[in-house]
Amino acid sequence: MNHAVELVNVSKTFRGSKHRDFLAVNGLNLQIRDGEFFSLLGPSGCGKTTTLRMIAGFELPTTGEVYIHGQAMGQRPPFHRPVNTVFQHYALFPHLTVAQNIAFGLEMENLPSAEISDRLSQVLELVKLTEMRDRYPRQLSGGQQQRVALARSLVKQPEVLLFDEPLGALDMKLRKQMQLELKQMQQRIGITFIYVTHDQEEALTMSDRIAIMNQGEVQQVGTPIEIYEYPKTRFVADFIGDSNFLTGRVIAINNDQQTVLVDESLPIQIVAENSLSVGQIVTLVIRPEKITLYPVKSAHIPSWSGLLEERVYIGTDTRYKVKLSPNCYVMVRVQNWHRDDLQRYQPGQQVEVFVSPESIGVLES
Numbered sequence: 001m002n003h004a005v006e007l008v009n010v011s012k013t014f015r016g017s018k019h020r021d022f023l024a025v026n027g028l029n030l031q032i033r034d035g036e037f038f039s040l041l042g043p044s045g046c047g048k049t050t051t052l053r054m055i056a057g058f059e060l061p062t063t064g065e066v067y068i069h070g071q072a073m074g075q076r077p078p079f080h081r082p083v084n085t086v087f088q089h090y091a092l093f094p095h096l097t098v099a100q101n102i103a104f105g106l107e108m109e110n111l112p113s114a115e116i117s118d119r120l121s122q123v124l125e126l127v128k129l130t131e132m133r134d135r136y137p138r139q140l141s142g143g144q145q146q147r148v149a150l151a152r153s154l155v156k157q158p159e160v161l162l163f164d165e166p167l168g169a170l171d172m173k174l175r176k177q178m179q180l181e182l183k184q185m186q187q188r189i190g191i192t193f194i195y196v197t198h199d200q201e202e203a204l205t206m207s208d209r210i211a212i213m214n215q216g217e218v219q220q221v222g223t224p225i226e227i228y229e230y231p232k233t234r235f236v237a238d239f240i241g242d243s244n245f246l247t248g249r250v251i252a253i254n255n256d257q258q259t260v261l262v263d264e265s266l267p268i269q270i271v272a273e274n275s276l277s278v279g280q281i282v283t284l285v286i287r288p289e290k291i292t293l294y295p296v297k298s299a300h301i302p303s304w305s306g307l308l309e310e311r312v313y314i315g316t317d318t319r320y321k322v323k324l325s326p327n328c329y330v331m332v333r334v335q336n337w338h339r340d341d342l343q344r345y346q347p348g349q350q351v352e353v354f355v356s357p358e359s360i361g362v363l364e365s
């Protein structure tokens with residue numbers, strides 16, 4: 001398969017003061033496909049920006065190699081790489097119009113004016129700024145300024161576009177709108193986007209695939225559905241969305257269903273991808289919204305009995321805290337379909353807690 005970008009065993013150590021070195025990126029192997037919207041997601045300081053800067057050529061790896069369309073980048077400077085970076089702080093020239101800002105890079109390359117004009121009109125159309133071509137940056141909204149910054153990169157026709165938290169400065173509503181616009185634009189032009197963000201919802205909304213990073217290492221690479229529904233590590237399950245983590249011991253295995261005992265008194269059926277053995281200690285990952293509450297026990301539905309201790313109304317959903325045993329609690333999220341649902345369960349009430357075996361993740365621990 002043709003990879004747009006490949007990182008082979010890439011590490012970056014920064015020399016600190018008093019010879020204290022800092023390993024910001026540790027033995028990264030990544031393959032980013034041609035035409036893919038790929039995000040690097042992780043908490044502050046996990047090495048996302050450093051990884052992006054090594055692809056762009058602003059930093060050189062301490063070890064390993066970056067390949068772009070099969071070519072080793074070695075020590076090539078940024079302007080000799082077929083990539084372009086869109087930053088959060090888009091420095092538009094205040095004294096140049098939208099069109100002049102976008103065409104600036106092409107003029108520096110001394111391209112023929114007919115070609116500049118053609119490419120400019122195409123890109124203006126693409127980012128829907130044709131009507132605003134003669135305005136100055138101060139006459140534009142934040143979102144429009146961001147589109148000019150994007151157009152300025154697109155007009156250079158890079159094979160790969162790199163984004164470092166490009167929407168960080170925008171307010172929530174505009175940010176959401178720009179997320180959709182960016183995604184649609186990427187699909188229209190079909191080039192590879194590599195996108196750095198610490199915002200999980202943003203990554204889930206826009207990406208074809210996501211790499212979750214922590215402390216300089218990739219924890220998991222997958223589609224948004226794979227990452228959310230099948231987290232492979234506790235870090236991923238905790239970082240993306242909310243999770244209940246329950247420690248359990250495998251007590252029985254029959255066919256593809258296993259029975260796990262949680263907190264030594266609460267049996268539950270699970271379906272594990274990997275083979276488990278009786279006696280093994282595992283961590284169960286249960287998303288709060290995968291849990292169903294019932295007011296009374298049913299003979300047909302296996303459930304845990306619990307005491308509803310807390311209820312928090314959060315608009316779209318209500319969040320409950322249910323005590324299953326003296327040391328074991330679960331958080332439950334129930335969607336507020338009808339206004340009547342809001343009063344259905346009261347703190348102090350006994351409830352039944354049900355989770356389908358297919359909805360339970362298993363981490364071996």
Ligand SMILES: Nc1ncnc2c1ncn2[C@@H]1O[C@H](COP(=O)(O)OP(=O)(O)OP(=O)(O)O)[C@@H](O)[C@H]1O
Pocket residue numbers: 014015022024042043044045046047048049050051198
């Ligand atoms: N030039 C540098 N010199 C020394 N340390 C650096 C340098 N650049 C980054 N680091 C350190 O490397 C680590 C990774 O930084 P990086 O900017 O890649 O993280 P990040 O995941 O992008 O975080 P953020 O979301 O906060 O930007 C951090 O601990 C940072 O302090």
